[in-house]
Amino acid sequence: MNTMENLEKQLICPICLEMFTKPVVILPCQHNLCRKCANDVFQASNPYLPTRAGSVTSGGRFRCPSCRHEVVLDRHGVYGLQRNLLVENIIDMFKQESSSSKPAPEKKEETPMCDVHEGEKINIYCVTHGVPTCSMCKVFGSHKDCEVAPITSIYQTKKTELSDGIAMMVSNNDRMQGIVSQLEEACRAIEENGRRQKNLVCEKFDQLYSILEERKREMSQKVTAEQEEKLNYIRGLTKQYGDHLEESCKIVEKGIQTMEEPEMALFLENTKPLLKKISEASNTANMDKVERGYENMDHFNVDFKKEGKALRSINFIHDDEDEDEEEEDGEAGTEEAEGAQTVSGSSAVTSASVQPSAPQQTNCSLSTAKSTAST
Numbered sequence: 001m002n003t004m005e006n007l008e009k010q011l012i013c014p015i016c017l018e019m020f021t022k023p024v025v026i027l028p029c030q031h032n033l034c035r036k037c038a039n040d041v042f043q044a045s046n047p048y049l050p051t052r053a054g055s056v057t058s059g060g061r062f063r064c065p066s067c068r069h070e071v072v073l074d075r076h077g078v079y080g081l082q083r084n085l086l087v088e089n090i091i092d093m094f095k096q097e098s099s100s101s102k103p104a105p106e107k108k109e110e111t112p113m114c115d116v117h118e119g120e121k122i123n124i125y126c127v128t129h130g131v132p133t134c135s136m137c138k139v140f141g142s143h144k145d146c147e148v149a150p151i152t153s154i155y156q157t158k159k160t161e162l163s164d165g166i167a168m169m170v171s172n173n174d175r176m177q178g179i180v181s182q183l184e185e186a187c188r189a190i191e192e193n194g195r196r197q198k199n200l201v202c203e204k205f206d207q208l209y210s211i212l213e214e215r216k217r218e219m220s221q222k223v224t225a226e227q228e229e230k231l232n233y234i235r236g237l238t239k240q241y242g243d244h245l246e247e248s249c250k251i252v253e254k255g256i257q258t259m260e261e262p263e264m265a266l267f268l269e270n271t272k273p274l275l276k277k278i279s280e281a282s283n284t285a286n287m288d289k290v291e292r293g294y295e296n297m298d299h300f301n302v303d304f305k306k307e308g309k310a311l312r313s314i315n316f317i318h319d320d321e322d323e324d325e326e327e328e329d330g331e332a333g334t335e336e337a338e339g340a341q342t343v344s345g346s347s348a349v350t351s352a353s354v355q356p357s358a359p360q361q362t363n364c365s366l367s368t369a370k371s372t373a374s375t
Helices: 002-010 035-045 085-100 135-139 151-206 209-259 264-282 305-312 325-353 358-374
Strands: 024-026 032-034 060-063 070-073 122-126 131-134 148-150
Touching: 002 085, 024 035, 024 085, 032 035, 035 060, 035 151, 060 151, 122 135, 122 151, 131 135, 131 264, 148 151, 151 209, 151 264, 209 264
Parallel strands: none
Antiparallel strands: 024 032, 060 070, 122 131, 122 148
């Protein structure tokens, strides 16, 4: 009997928590699922894929509920997964063996006893206070004015509610895993866009030689600062969703363990706080979302046509006619001074004019993006 019970536990589907139903599909990670359960998880992870007759008919991906391994499907969907004929044969043999064997004597389950009334079994459920109790407590005890119900009906109701909550958490975890993947992809896009924009800035500044080296370094630092600011924001969201996902997985594991509790009273005692945790963990409305296009950094564009023209106009002043040096000493000194002033003036104009408006637009765009994301 112990061998048959252990075998039956191995034939339980992690989604419906019932024995596998034909056909049984085997995932790439070697775990098994009912085809219907695999299709339900797949549709929950890919809600926008086209369906036909209740089945997804195009490629997509979802995660194994047992090990979180990512399963990639082709255009055939779950119907492209290989059937596990060995498990199906074992199920048939198990059912035949169970039906042919003699019914074993029922094992007497230990029923919890009432702490107030000695010798009274806990056999009813107080709906008012949400706790299991005994008949004497209803007639003479603290629950005599409360609404009660048979413990079996409440047991089935709460078990169904917990099962639905676990299924919802599995779907919610898959959705959050997709968000984490998108955040990681956004980090890579920000890094790539940041590198590309810094290269463009460097190319523009290389044309202006050493006179613009300091400004080039300042603008590069602004690109890097926004890149790091966005990366820190995205990484913070990634950690937030990752922590939420880890906590949700723990709740799912706790829920699965609770589902295996055979004693109804103990099960009901553990279900109430667990359902509360499931409800709190399922609410992700207060978590920040990344605005579409937040990873773009195309506003760091530069155009130095005007500045390049000003730099090309810087030149020495030459005399058009040769004159005697003695006669032109005074004028030459005056012209050289004016030429020096002209060069200095052009340089000053150039330095003053090389003030791209992109950083100001960057700050406004970044503030707007943060405000929208937090909203």
